[in-house]
Amino acid sequence: MDTKSRFTKIIKENEGLIYKVTTLYTNSVQDRKDLYQEIVYQLWKSFDSFNEQAKLSTWMYRVALNTAIFNLKQTKRRIQTTSIDFRTEQPSEEIDKTEEERINLLYEHIQMLNLLEKGIILLYLEGKSHEEIASIVGISISNVGTKISRIREKIKSQIIKKK
Numbered sequence: 001m002d003t004k005s006r007f008t009k010i011i012k013e014n015e016g017l018i019y020k021v022t023t024l025y026t027n028s029v030q031d032r033k034d035l036y037q038e039i040v041y042q043l044w045k046s047f048d049s050f051n052e053q054a055k056l057s058t059w060m061y062r063v064a065l066n067t068a069i070f071n072l073k074q075t076k077r078r079i080q081t082t083s084i085d086f087r088t089e090q091p092s093e094e095i096d097k098t099e100e101e102r103i104n105l106l107y108e109h110i111q112m113l114n115l116l117e118k119g120i121i122l123l124y125l126e127g128k129s130h131e132e133i134a135s136i137v138g139i140s141i142s143n144v145g146t147k148i149s150r151i152r153e154k155i156k157s158q159i160i161k162k163k
Contacts, residue, residue: 007047010056011040017060020126024110024118025068035071042067055132062136065119072115105162109155117151124148 001009011018018039022032043063050059110121116137123133130144137144 003047007044010060011043014057014060017057018064020122021061021064021068024122025072025115035068038071039064039067054135058132058136061123061128065122065136069115069119105159106155109158112158113151113154117147117154120144120147121151121155124151 018036019032021039022035026032026035043060046063050056110118113121119137120133123136128136130141130148133144133148134141139147
């Protein structure tokens with residue numbers, strides 16, 4: 001399989017990862033499309049230098065998050081609080097109303113976090129290990145644990161204040 005075909009296959013298999021990052025870091029459909037294209041472009045540019053010993057998802061998250069953060073810093077846009085629908089993987093009839101409201105509330109408060117915190121909590125919610133998060137974000141493993149605890153407390157206090 002040639003490089004282009006291999007890359008295309010990898011993108012198709014992992015497009016959910018890219019969509020999650022674009023949804024977390026943008027507010028409009030057009031911005032999501034633009035960021036998606038920019039992430040794919042950056043992945044393509046760095047594809048030849050991808051180290052096969054590293055996990056593919058780790059490399060993709062690193063590129064996607066760095067691209068999203070760089071893009072936001074470049075445009076100096078302020079992220080507004082919006083509701084995010086990450087439930088594309090499950091039909092909504094499978095989720096009861098209370099659970100759906102709780103998920104929406106969680107992602108509403110995630111939108112209030114700073115750029116680094118959003119990236120960390122996204123990876124945490126994806127089930128990534130502290131080691132993987134540290135590798136992707138570029139901080140120490142112990143710092144990951146500390147940041148996750150602080151982010152959880154921050155979200156918890158925001159939710160309590162809102163009630």
